[in-house]
Amino acid sequence: QSDFKPQEIANTLWALATLGLQPSEVLMAGMMKQVVAVQSDFKPQEIANTLWALATLGLQPSEVLMAGMMKQVVAVQSDFKPQ
Numbered sequence: 001q002s003d004f005k006p007q008e009i010a011n012t013l014w015a016l017a018t019l020g021l022q023p024s025e026v027l028m029a030g031m032m033k034q035v036v037a038v039q040s041d042f043k044p045q046e047i048a049n050t051l052w053a054l055a056t057l058g059l060q061p062s063e064v065l066m067a068g069m070m071k072q073v074v075a076v077q078s079d080f081k082p083q
Contacts, residue, residue: 010046013053
């Protein structure tokens with residue numbers, strides 16, 4: 001069971017990226033583990049915010065994380081809305 005829910009993960013990563021704060025390797029390892037644990041619960045906005053934050057921070061997600069996120073994108077694709 002994960003302690004972090006998808007929105008909490010996305011918000012935390014978004015905040016770090018917005019502030020321009022590079023998280024420690026230990027923090028990112030823990031966060032990425034949580035992402036993988038709950039990625040099937042991610043909603044479109046959480047997916048977008050998480051991937052934006054990783055890109056903004058210059059962090060390369062693992063292949064496992066990206067494969068899971070892409071699977072979730074397909075699962076929720078009808079819920080995506082243009083902004």
